[in-house]
Amino acid sequence: MSLTMRCRFVRETFSIDVDVSVRSGCVLGIGGENGSGKTTTLDMIAGLLPCTSGSILIDDSVVDDSETGRFVQPEHRGVATVFQGGGLLPHLSVVGNLTFGRGRALRASPRFDEIVDAFDLRGLLRRRPNELSGGQRQRASLARAFLSPSRVLLLDEPTTFLDTDSRNAIRRLMKDWFVAYEGTVVLVSHDTSEIDELADVALRVDVTRGATTEANLVRD
Amino acid sequence: MTRRLASPRGLSVLGIPAAALVIIPVVAVVWRTPWSTFWDSVSNDVSRTALALSLRTSLIATLLALVFGTPLAWMLAHSRFRGLAVVRSLLVLPMVLPPVVGGVALLYAFGRRGLVGGVLDDWFGVRLAFTETAAVMAQFFVAAPFFIVVMEAAFAQVDPRVVGSARTFGAGPWRTFLTVTIPLVRPSLVAGLVLTWARALGEFGATITFAGNTPGRTQTIPLAVYSALESGDDSALALSLLMVTVSVVVLVALRGRWVGALRRGGE
Numbered sequence: 001m002s003l004t005m006r007c008r009f010v011r012e013t014f015s016i017d018v019d020v021s022v023r024s025g026c027v028l029g030i031g032g033e034n035g036s037g038k039t040t041t042l043d044m045i046a047g048l049l050p051c052t053s054g055s056i057l058i059d060d061s062v063v064d065d066s067e068t069g070r071f072v073q074p075e076h077r078g079v080a081t082v083f084q085g086g087g088l089l090p091h092l093s094v095v096g097n098l099t100f101g102r103g104r105a106l107r108a109s110p111r112f113d114e115i116v117d118a119f120d121l122r123g124l125l126r127r128r129p130n131e132l133s134g135g136q137r138q139r140a141s142l143a144r145a146f147l148s149p150s151r152v153l154l155l156d157e158p159t160t161f162l163d164t165d166s167r168n169a170i171r172r173l174m175k176d177w178f179v180a181y182e183g184t185v186v187l188v189s190h191d192t193s194e195i196d197e198l199a200d201v202a203l204r205v206d207v208t209r210g211a212t213t214e215a216n217l218v219r220d
Numbered sequence: 221m222t223r224r225l226a227s228p229r230g231l232s233v234l235g236i237p238a239a240a241l242v243i244i245p246v247v248a249v250v251w252r253t254p255w256s257t258f259w260d261s262v263s264n265d266v267s268r269t270a271l272a273l274s275l276r277t278s279l280i281a282t283l284l285a286l287v288f289g290t291p292l293a294w295m296l297a298h299s300r301f302r303g304l305a306v307v308r309s310l311l312v313l314p315m316v317l318p319p320v321v322g323g324v325a326l327l328y329a330f331g332r333r334g335l336v337g338g339v340l341d342d343w344f345g346v347r348l349a350f351t352e353t354a355a356v357m358a359q360f361f362v363a364a365p366f367f368i369v370v371m372e373a374a375f376a377q378v379d380p381r382v383v384g385s386a387r388t389f390g391a392g393p394w395r396t397f398l399t400v401t402i403p404l405v406r407p408s409l410v411a412g413l414v415l416t417w418a419r420a421l422g423e424f425g426a427t428i429t430f431a432g433n434t435p436g437r438t439q440t441i442p443l444a445v446y447s448a449l450e451s452g453d454d455s456a457l458a459l460s461l462l463m464v465t466v467s468v469v470v471l472v473a474l475r476g477r478w479v480g481a482l483r484r485g486g487e
Binding site: 043046047048073074075077079080081083084087088089090091100101102144148154 | 380381392400403404
């Protein structure tokens with residue numbers, strides 16, 4: 001099981017080249033300045049954006065290939081996302097978010113209870129995202145991602161807008177849960193200390209607008 | 221000397237005529253309505269028929285705006301093609317067009333000798349002009365752009381990353397549209413529908429031109445008011461008061477939300 005990207009993304013003002021291969025069980029950290037293309041890279045893996053040229057493989061199956069024209073939709077890629085600010089659905093309660101797209105049976109499963117307790121969400125299940133603190137929102141978002149049967153876990157700045165205490169708590173949670181996670185984790189953060197602490201391998205996306213910079217790291 | 225920051229002297233005085241011109245007529249309708257005959261005026265045969273016709277046609281026009289306007293607004297919010305600005309301008313044109321001109325346009329499009337109407341008549345024997353269907357079409361033409369504008373702004377406002385994350389959690393495009401996008405635009409959807417319905421209910425110019433003013437067939441309340449006034453009938457005032465009441469209820473229901481919805485497309 002693995003994630004392999006050999007692709008390029010081009011827009012009018014910038015382009016990104018990514019050439020990376022990561023084994024399952026590994027945490028790939030992606031650092032770089034704001035606007036360097038970190039989120040674009042995540043979106044390509046998630047299937048929200050097609051790459052301009054090249055290919056992306058998840059577990060040796062092609063999910064995006066500019067040559068064959070293959071493009072697997074996000075709901076069929078086996079990816080779970082924790083987007084900046086949580087990315088929770090604002091019109092659903094925490095429990096609605098946790099079970100979104102998964103059916104009612106999930107709520108009765110032992111896995112559901114395990115994760116709700118681990119992320120300390122028991123008392124928050126009926127709340128809407130706008131009734132949660134930043135830290136609570138991130139916990140709910142992480143819980144949703146770990147409940148999803150994913151092969152790749154994508155995290156976009158999971159601690160950026162948090163105060164120091166919440167940030168440390170979320171980092172501890174991520175550290176614990178990354179160990180047990182069987183797929184590949186891709187962690188995007190502009191915070192070098194977060195990448196150093198959590199990632200097994202690090203990739204820096206450095207894109208100067210108007211020019212292309214190679215961002216390379218291959219480890220298998 | 222008053223201790224406060226000076227405003228342009230006398231500026232607010234100039235606002236008084238504006239307020240007066242809007243407020244006095246509304247007061248006049250309430251003031252002059254003959255209360256003793258009010259119930260007879262709104263419940264006689266002509267009024268009842270017009271009332272039923274108005275409710276039916278305006279609700280159908282609003283429903284059509286919902287069913288077909290929502291996809292159109294979504295498309296406008298998400299498409300990027302050459303000429304999009306032109307298409308958008310054409311679609312909102314009825315908002316600024318004199319409604320009577322809209323009626324003329326409808327007549328030359330769907331009338332018996334119209335662009336499409338001619339074909340409909342020759343091939344299928346379908347005549348739209350001066351029917352109840354024509355009244356619905358006139359109302360749709362004039363009112364639907366309000367819904368489309370409100371909804372396009374609302375769709376454009378939906379965070380694509382919230383929709384995107386829903387997709388990664390297993391919901392397909394249709395499911396995401398129905399269970400994420402639509403609930404997120406619901407405030408605008410409701411505001412847009414109420415606004416569209418109110419506009420359709422009050423439609424006059426396009427209706428009288430394209431659908432005519434036949435009692436029982438195409439005479440909606442605004443047309444009945446006009447006819448009653450011409451024949452010096454008291455029911456003009458009573459029916460007007462009814463329309464004022466409906467408008468006030470609509471405004472209260474929206475609580476100024478449609479102005480906000482137009483500006484920022486929902487909450």
